[in-house]
Amino acid sequence: MSKDARPIFMAPPETSPLLNRTVFGSEHDDYRRGVRNFFEAEVYPHWEAWEAQGHVDRDLWNKAGAAGMLCVTMPEAFGGLGADRLFATIVMEEQARVGASGPGFSLHSEIVAPYLKHYGSQAQKERYLPRMASGELIGAIAMTEPGTGSDLQNIRTRARDAGDHYVLNGSKIFITNGFLADLVIVVAKTGETGKGSADTSLMLVEAGTPGFTKGKPLKKMGMRAQDTAELFFEDVRVPKENLLGSEGAGFLMLMQQLAWERLMIAIQAQASAEAAFDIARDYVKSRTAFGRPVAAFQTMRHRMADMQTELGVGRTFVDECLKAEIAGTLTPMAAAAAKMWVSEMCSRVIDQCVQMHGGYGFMWEYPVSRAFVDNRAHQIYGGTNDIMRELISRAL
Ligand SMILES: Cc1cc2nc3c(=O)[nH]c(=O)nc-3n(C[C@H](O)[C@H](O)[C@H](O)COP(=O)(O)OP(=O)(O)OC[C@H]3O[C@@H](n4cnc5c(N)ncnc54)[C@H](O)[C@@H]3O)c2cc1C
Numbered sequence: 527m528s529k530d531a532r533p534i535f536m537a538p539p540e541t542s543p544l545l546n547r548t549v550f551g552s553e554h555d556d557y558r559r560g561v562r563n564f565f566e567a568e569v570y571p572h573w574e575a576w577e578a579q580g581h582v583d584r585d586l587w588n589k590a591g592a593a594g595m596l597c598v599t600m601p602e603a604f605g606g607l608g609a610d611r612l613f614a615t616i617v618m619e620e621q622a623r624v625g626a627s628g629p630g631f632s633l634h635s636e637i638v639a640p641y642l643k644h645y646g647s648q649a650q651k652e653r654y655l656p657r658m659a660s661g662e663l664i665g666a667i668a669m670t671e672p673g674t675g676s677d678l679q680n681i682r683t684r685a686r687d688a689g690d691h692y693v694l695n696g697s698k699i700f701i702t703n704g705f706l707a708d709l710v711i712v713v714a715k716t717g718e719t720g721k722g723s724a725d726t727s728l729m730l731v732e733a734g735t736p737g738f739t740k741g742k743p744l745k746k747m748g749m750r751a752q753d754t755a756e757l758f759f760e761d762v763r764v765p766k767e768n769l770l771g772s773e774g775a776g777f778l779m780l781m782q783q784l785a786w787e788r789l790m791i792a793i794q795a796q797a798s799a800e801a802a803f804d805i806a807r808d809y810v811k812s813r814t815a816f817g818r819p820v821a822a823f824q825t826m827r828h829r830m831a832d833m834q835t836e837l838g839v840g841r842t843f844v845d846e847c848l849k850a851e852i853a854g855t856l857t858p859m860a861a862a863a864a865k866m867w868v869s870e871m872c873s874r875v876i877d878q879c880v881q882m883h884g885g886y887g888f889m890w891e892y893p894v895s896r897a898f899v900d901n902r903a904h905q906i907y908g909g910t911n912d913i914m915r916e917l918i919s920r921a922l
Contacts, residue, residue: 540804544838549845549852554612561620564593570624573751573896580743581705581753582628590631591661597635600643604651605659611636611786611851615793622797625893627900628751630666630703632794634658637787638665641711641728645771645779650730654709666707668698668757669780675700676913678713679722679777685714685729685764692716692729692769694737694762700907704755705743708733712759717774726776730768737762748899785861788908789847792864795872795904796837796844802897803833806879813884826882833875840868859921866914869904876901 550558568589569582576582590596598613600606607613618632639658642651657663674680683696694714701710710731717725731738741756771779807830810821820826847864850856879894880887887894905911 540800543841544834545842547841547845549848550612550616554616557613558616558620560593561595561616562623564590564595565620565624565626568593569621569626569629573626573628576628576751580745580750582751584706586629587661587664587706589661590629591659596631596661597639597655597659599636600639600655600659604643605656606639612848615848618790618793619797622794623801625798625801625897625900626751627749627896630664630752632790633667633702634665636790637783638667638709638711640783640786641667641770641779644783645728645775647767649767650770654730658709663708664703664706665709665711666701666703667711667713668701668704669713670698670700672697672699672756676910678780679726681713681715681722681726683712683714683759685716685727687716688763690766692764692766694729694731694759694764696759698757698759700744701755701757702907703753704757705740705753707740710738710757711770712757713776713780716776723777724774726780727773728770728776728779729764730770731759731762731764735762735764747902748896749903784909785856785858786851788858788861788865788914789844789851789856791904791908792840792844792847792861792868795869795901796840798897798901799840799868799872799875800837802876802879802894803830803837805893806882809886810882820882829878829882833878836871836875840871844868859918862909862914862917865904865908866911866918869901869911872901872904 568586572583594607595617597605598607598609598617599611602608614632614636621629621631639655642655654663658665669678669681671681671683673682683694683698685692685694694712696714698712712729712731714727714729715725716727719725737760739758741758743753743755746754807821810826811819813820843864847856847860850860876894876897880898883892883894886892889895
């Protein structure tokens with residue numbers, strides 16, 4: 527593609543939401559400006575190189591830590607900012623805005639670190655959280671196995687009690703941050719009751735522990751700069767002090783954290799869809815056909831009206847869920863509904879954004895092309911949307 531036609535990241539003016547957002551205060555706006563600068567300067571320009579190598583550069587994590595963007599909701603005593611989850615939301619939204627699916631910051635900061643905060647011993651928190659906040663240590667969580675994902679109670683990875691330690695055997699797949707990870711929360715069976723909910727435990731396994739090996743980053747349809755890897759555990763000696771929470775309580779801990787984890791997916795999908803829409807809207811305003819801007823055709827204007835309406839509905843739902851999360855009242859059902867509906871709306875909207883770009887929308891260099899495949903994963907991880915429907919329907 528000629529150099530002139532190559533798109534660079536130009537922040538398009540953001541579409542005003544249908545209703546003003548009321549979740550954030552001025553302190554959040556200041557923080558957002560810094561985060562936005564970081565993603566535009568330190569992340570966006572590298573997407574091509576990072577996609578080629580299948581992961582972001584290791585030092586990006588240290589830069590993000592220094593910029594105060596990792597583990598912001600962790601207590602200050604453990605290196606965080608002691609901030610509310612709206613700050614974490616800003617990091618997710620700004621990352622989505624530049625379409626950078628590479629850095630696994632949100633999983634590290636808002637999924638892995640909270641397990642340590644809520645269930646970790648004082649020694650575990652002191653050992654890991656400050657280094658996670660600085661970016662010195664990268665976290666991952668390994669639930670899914672080659673043989674099972676949705677049916678988590680039927681995992682086969684097992685940790686056998688050997689006195690003062692466990693002996694861990696098994697393998698995990700599709701693990702975000704897996705290739706670069708320094709610390710992995712591994713979901714394993716420790717009990718023999720036959721009930722997955724009672725037999726499951728979480729344990730902390732450090733990279734470099736003998737018997738713990740990693741596969742290369744998996745080649746994916748999208749999110750190509752995000753390292754997603756297979757992990758193997760062969761007679762790994764895990765000291766008992768690396769157990770997270772109590773033995774057999776793993777399933778309960780996983781369930782308790784899921785609502786926020788699912789809302790996080792909705793937050794990212796919503797912001798990604800809005801960003802793609804802004805880019806596509808600007809494109810059809812500048813592209814001409816039949817002597818007019820493409821945006822002038824009624825069919826295009828009506829298409830954009832539909833998209834803006836869907837985005838508005840999603841935005842309101844996500845922000846109300848966010849308010850509930852901050853108030854401590856977010857229900858698993860609302861989070862599942864947000865994850866399901868917004869991830870599907872995101873795919874519908876971005877499909878239209880590709881269409882609005884014509885042939886250019888199919889070119890990898892164009893952000894909407896990458897957004898089309900990158901955002902498809904929101905319907906799969908964090909529990910597939912079929913599972914979300916199952917959960918919502920069970921509560922009816
Ligand atoms: C990019 C990416 C990153 C990921 N990151 C992580 C990570 O960091 N850590 C981690 O542990 N995992 C991760 N995963 C794995 C992800 O969570 C699983 O892929 C997902 O939970 C589905 O599991 P599965 O792939 O085994 O599919 P399966 O469970 O085999 O499902 C196959 C199909 O069957 C359907 N299905 C299954 N059960 C039911 C049911 N009861 N009712 C109706 N339909 C059903 C599913 O919806 C799906 O359509 C990641 C996946 C991707 C793609």
